[in-house]
Amino acid sequence: NAGVTQTPKFRVLKTGQSMTLLCAQDMNHEYMYWYRQDPGMGLRLIHYSVGEGTTAKGEVPDGYNVSRLKKQNFLLGLESAAPSQTSVYFCAIMRVVNTEAFFGQGTRLTVV
Amino acid sequence: GQQLNQSPQSMFIQEGEDVSMNCTSSSIFNTWLWYKQEPGEGPVLLIALYKAGELTSNGRLTAQFGITRKDSFLNISASIPSDVGIYFCAGPPGSWGKLQFGAGTQVVVTP
Numbered sequence: 001n002a003g004v005t006q007t008p009k010f011r012v013l014k015t016g017q018s019m020t021l022l023c024a025q026d027m028n029h030e031y032m033y034w035y036r037q038d039p040g041m042g043l044r045l046i047h048y049s050v051g052e053g054t055t056a057k058g059e060v061p062d063g064y065n066v067s068r069l070k071k072q073n074f075l076l077g078l079e080s081a082a083p084s085q086t087s088v089y090f091c092a093i094m095r096v097v098n099t100e101a102f103f104g105q106g107t108r109l110t111v112v
Numbered sequence: 113g114q115q116l117n118q119s120p121q122s123m124f125i126q127e128g129e130d131v132s133m134n135c136t137s138s139s140i141f142n143t144w145l146w147y148k149q150e151p152g153e154g155p156v157l158l159i160a161l162y163k164a165g166e167l168t169s170n171g172r173l174t175a176q177f178g179i180t181r182k183d184s185f186l187n188i189s190a191s192i193p194s195d196v197g198i199y200f201c202a203g204p205p206g207s208w209g210k211l212q213f214g215a216g217t218q219v220v221v222t223p
Contacts, residue, residue, distance in 0.1 A: 004154075031209055040121070042200060042215035043155070050209040059212065090154050094211065101145075101202075101211060103154025 003027040006091050006104035013081045013111045021076040021107050023091030031094040032074035033058075033101070034066060036087040043090065049074055081111045115139060118201055118214030126222055131188040133217040135201030144184035145202040146175050149216075155200055159186070191221050 007022045023032060030051050035043040035058075045058030047066040055066045063085060065077045078085060091104040118135045125131055135144070143162055147155035159170050161177035161184060168175055172189045184203075188195055201214040 031211075033211060035213070040215065042118070043202075043213040045210065045212055048210060056210070058210070092154070092211070100157045100160065101155075103156070106152075106154055 004091060004093055004102050004104040006089075006107050008107060009105065010108050011110070013078075013109065015082060015111060017081050018077070018079050019081065019109075020078075021089055021091075021109075023074040023076070023093075023104060025072050025074075025093045027093060027095070027102070028071070029093040029095045029102075030071075031101075032068065033092040033094070034064070034074065034076045035090045035092065036060065036085075037090060037106075038087050046076065046089075081109075083111045085109065086111045116201055116203070116212055116214035118217055120217060121215070122218040122220070124220045124222065125191055127191060127193060129191055131191055131195070131219060132185065133199060134183060134185045135214050136183045137203070138182070140181040141184075141203040142181070143203050144175070144177050145211075146173075146184070146186050147200045147202060147213075149198045149200065150196075155213075158199075188219075191219075193221050193223065195219055196221050 005024045033048040034046040037043050044060045046064050049055045049068040052071040067075045089107045092101040094101045146159045149155040159175040164181050165179050166177040174187045176185045198216040198218050200216045
């Protein structure tokens with residue numbers, strides 16, 4: 001997981017609270033992704049970015065917002081957390097389209 | 113929703129046995145990627161396939177890019193305990209830069 005750092009690693013939120021997950025990379029890769037992983041559901045794409053200043057919706061974008069103001073950082077925001085957003089969140093980066101994606105260690109989020 | 117259908121969902125096998133899993137898509141893929149995830153870690157790339165019909169090996173792992181470009185297969189030969197994990201197929205379903213994953217195949221190897 002070298003080169004991709006997710007912050008925080010664990011968090012417990014109350015319903016309705018907001019928070020921001022940070023993904024930071026030191027590999028100068030263009031593409032960055034946010035996934036959520038739930039048992040039996042695999043990795044589902046929330047939002048992604050193909051470059052600084054650009055973002056796009058993935059499969060499950062509702063309830064999340066993202067920003068990529070700097071190339072090395074991709075932020076995932078939850079404005080009003082819900083129990084359905086309890087999950088493990090992974091950030092991934094990719095240098096060139098269709099090549100290897102490198103993942104962070106994940107953030108385990110619980111919403112009570 | 114997800115465009116990748118991966119099967120089986122889980123496999124319980126004995127050490128030494130071979131394992132096969134596959135992934136199908138409703139749309140044509142130009143790239144198929146196979147990842148493995150171990151507990152508490154993010155997925156790690158095992159094999160990448162870029163051409164229809166391509167057969168690629170990585171040690172005891174062999175993957176194939178289906179000729180219809182809508183499916184891919186992963187085989188693990190002579191399984192060992194460290195093969196335990198979740199195996200994912202992944203690829204870009206058309207949209208430039210988008211990378212989607214299948215639901216995963218959980219592999220459990222018993223001695």
